Amino acid sequence: MTDTPSSSRFAFAGVAFAFLATMLGTTLPTPLYPLYREAFGFSQLTITVIFAAYAVGVIGALLLTGRWSDQLGRRPLLLAGLAASAASDLLFLAGDGLTWLIVARVVSGVSAGIFTGTATVAVIELAPEARKRQATLLATAVNMGGLGLGPVCAGLLGEYAPGPLLLPYGAHLGLLLLGVLAVLRAPETVTRAARPDLRWQRPSVPPAVRGLFLPAATAGFAGFAVLGFFTATAPAFMKGVLGQDNLALIGLVAGVVFFASTLGQWLQERLPQAWRLPLGCAVVVLGALLVGAGIARASLAVFLAGALVAGFGQGVGFRAGLGAVATASPADQRGAVTSTFFVIAYVALSIPVVGIGLVSRLVGLAPTGVGFSVLVALLSAAALVSLWRRRPATAAG
Known part of the structure; x- marks a missing residue:
């Protein structure tokens, strides 16, 4: 039928x-x-x-x-x-x-x-x-x-x-x-294999892709760390630093970073391909610094602006980075490289927020939040510098 x-x-x-x-x-x-x-x-x-x-x-x-x-x-x-x-x-x-x-x-x-x-x-x-x-x-x-x-x-x-x-x-x-x-x-869109191969997907990055994978994964790590921050710890910063305890407002602030990411992923197609990942990194730097400034000044408006900007940059950088890495990978290793990229992204979603929980017990929420924002900005800046240094080599190739 x-x-x-x-x-x-x-x-x-x-x-x-x-x-x-x-x-x-x-x-x-x-x-x-x-x-x-x-x-x-x-x-x-x-x-x-x-x-x-x-x-x-x-x-x-x-x-x-x-x-x-x-x-x-x-x-x-x-x-x-x-x-x-x-x-x-x-x-x-x-x-x-x-x-x-x-x-x-x-x-x-x-x-x-x-x-x-x-x-x-x-x-x-x-x-x-x-x-x-x-x-x-x-x-x-x-x-x-x-x-x-x-x-x-x-x-x-x-x-x-x-x-x-x-x-x-x-x-x-x-x-x-x-x-x-x-x-x-x-x-169903696929035919079930007669003898299914259910081995686990081993993460790997072929040598030819590593020069691009490192800055792309660094940018992905920074962007997903921002997503983890808003998903796990935004409620604590909203209440403990910004004085906001309305759950609907907390949910909105946590949600807008993902909506902004979606917008960034959509609009990145309108940018020149060579500029997509560097621009994503630069926007995450700006967004992270705004988040830190919002925490330092206890300003909800600045904090929310940081969420929007960082989310947008994460969307641009993540889609551009994943696409570039997948395109550069050999066809028979594309799945493994993509899985490795996602593993790094989800490590970024978890480890930094646990660090926030540990450090905040020692120095307090506000200094921890500012420090986290600076570290994310530095990571994105490092990825941007690495990408910029690769440009002459890429052009020569």
Whole structure:
């Protein structure tokens, strides 16, 4: 039976919705962290450890299941990711202490790790012919849009609805159910291998790509460190430094960095290719310094401006860096190089925020936040200098 245009559009939209719903769930706890601190007496360090557990799940799933959808089919992996997302919600609903919350975040990370690769490819494959050229960007927008909507939705429900530690996860379970129904109705786009090869994806970077990979990965590390900062510790800085405890506002500030990233990824196509990654680095430098200035001056406006600018720069730099590295890699090693790039990105999402939790216990939140912002700016500047030094060699080649 041949798919009709309407059924093709429905399958594309359904899988995109499942992608958005799953990624939304991964950032749902962000504005709720202050409530967990009050309910369980957690320190800021404990909150950052809970958040960092997410990256453990993501990295593990990326390395273990990165090639599985090529072997088993897209639909089984999408359903597994939705199941992991639902399991995370149930763990949060039942959680009554640190262990439960850490396990919930690890499982949430597993759902993101499965969906990051599988759903991106599935959305591209299911895109109607009229949308094929924009399919990659649409998949990216769904990914980042979901990450941005998570804190916004949870902040609104946490501030203005009853059961702030229950209702967000219950509502998300409803979205996941719709996602399951959509995936079940979507056609499979690959043929299951007769003998599936389920070996883990070993990170590697071939020598010919390392000169470009290093500055691109450095820029990616800096950009994802910013995303981790706003997802894990923005609530603490909003309340402890800026004097803002409205959960809806906290969720909005945490969400705008992802919305700005989506905009940056979209607009980078309009820039000359050679300038995309350097410009992304330069904008992250500016954004990080604005974030630091907002913390130092206790200015919400400057802090928010920093989130917007840094998020935009992260979007430009991340898409440009990943695209350049993938293009420069040999075809038979492209998957491994891409996986390595994502592993570095998700390490950046977790390790720096744990450092913030540790250092803030010694010197306080404000000095720690300013120091973090300066370090991110220096990392991005180092990547920019490295890229600038490569230009003559690239031109000569």
